[in-house]
Amino acid sequence: MLAAVITRPGPPDVLELREVPTPVPGTEQLLVRVRASALNRADLHQRRGHYPAPPGAPADVPGLEYAGEVAALGPGAREWREGDRVFGLVGGGGHAEYVVVHERTAVRVPDALDWPAAGAVPEAFVTAHDALRQADARAGDTVLIHAVASGVGLAAVQLARVLGLRALGTARTPAKLGDARAHGMAHGVALTREVVADPPSLAAALSELTHAHGARGAGADVVLDLVGGAYTNASLHAMAPLGRLMLIGLVAGAEGTLDLGRILRGRLTVRGTVMRARALEERIVTMRRFADEVVPLLASGAMRPTIDRIFSLQEIVAAHERLESNETVGKVVLTV
Structure with a gap:
């Protein structure tokens, strides 16, 4: 063959x-x-x-x-x-x-x-579906999806719509956010290289997105992190109490620093998943x-x-x- x-x-x-x-x-x-x-x-x-x-x-x-x-x-x-x-x-x-x-x-x-x-x-929809199940996503939850215009990201946006979740997303260009909105994303933010390279700015951008546009105004209940690197720690500051972060990809790097105090105070869950x-x-x-x-x-x-x-x-x-x-x-x- x-x-x-x-x-x-x-x-x-x-x-x-x-x-x-x-x-x-x-x-x-x-x-x-x-x-x-x-x-x-x-x-x-x-x-x-x-x-x-x-x-x-x-x-x-x-x-x-x-x-x-x-x-x-x-x-x-x-x-x-x-x-x-x-x-x-x-x-x-x-x-x-x-x-x-x-x-x-x-x-x-x-x-x-x-x-x-x-x-x-298969890879896009099985990964997104399995991650949302592991995160115990429920109707009314806000889900933040990084790399929202990727195959997994767009599958997750559509699943969120069907499940009654409010989907927010990040991408590197406004055009990619437009594609995600066409699939059901409520709001998103385009992250410039300068913002991504500055951890406090990245955390502030994600926090502003989820607290301003989340279903309850308390941050994201679920984060699907397809990027890793600095995104993972920044996402902790964008999460609601008892939020669940699913680490799915490591495009931005396999290492990073986590704010353990934020995890404790928010009673957050960080979970890795791979198929x-x-x-x-x-x-x-x-x-x-x-x-x-x-x-x-x-x-x-x-x-x-x-x-x-x-x-x-x-x-x-x-x-x-x-x-x-x-x-x-x-x-x-x-x-x-």
Whole structure:
């Protein structure tokens, strides 16, 4: 089969299309003919040599999500038939013509979604949905979403609207905030480089946003932090008492200083979450909840994935360059 292979750590041009062995499905596994996938920040980190694939996933083929047709069933697989349209998450290997997945982690693709749209769904909507569940987000809560124009950010805005949450957001440009408003964000703030580089200014900007535009005027009940770095500590000052911060991404850095006194006084919760390293049974539970609670909304058109640009697998280098530009709104999708 054809796959995008990381030949060595480095910039986008270290990626090459190569013929590699087609994987063989094991017990209770499916072989899926991939029709579309999408890029994520983790793919960039893996390509640079900073985010190794978990055990069992290809070490040199990136790709954390897939949408395609069941091509073959492994021993004991009974939940699907050949030709069924499925999508889901994998530890790696999604940027190839075929991928092997456990049958209970696969979810049926709604008829309303074509292949590019289906490829744009799994990582964004599963991550956003799972984070809001872990944060115990409830109707009437205010949720602050960093990197609100990203794939996960725009999925979270739409989920917030459906769940009766008030969505606020941050982005680096006013144009990206406009895209988020079109999906249901109530208010947002564009953070300049100067503000981001000055921790007191960043904290003041976030606090002003959530206290002026939050549902109760007390700050954010939930923060979805897709950025990390200085954003995490600044967010503590923008939170309501008993607020819950979900740390999802580390685009701005993996290290930072936390105001522990603020956490104590506000009785705040800071929790990290990642999909890739979860055990099989936990992944199965997560995907079942996604299938039950999110997929019907995608099927009805109540929510939709946001596609920034579509590339073919042969254009993998250009796709990585596009995501690295930080100009994207929504998902960079690959057709296979």
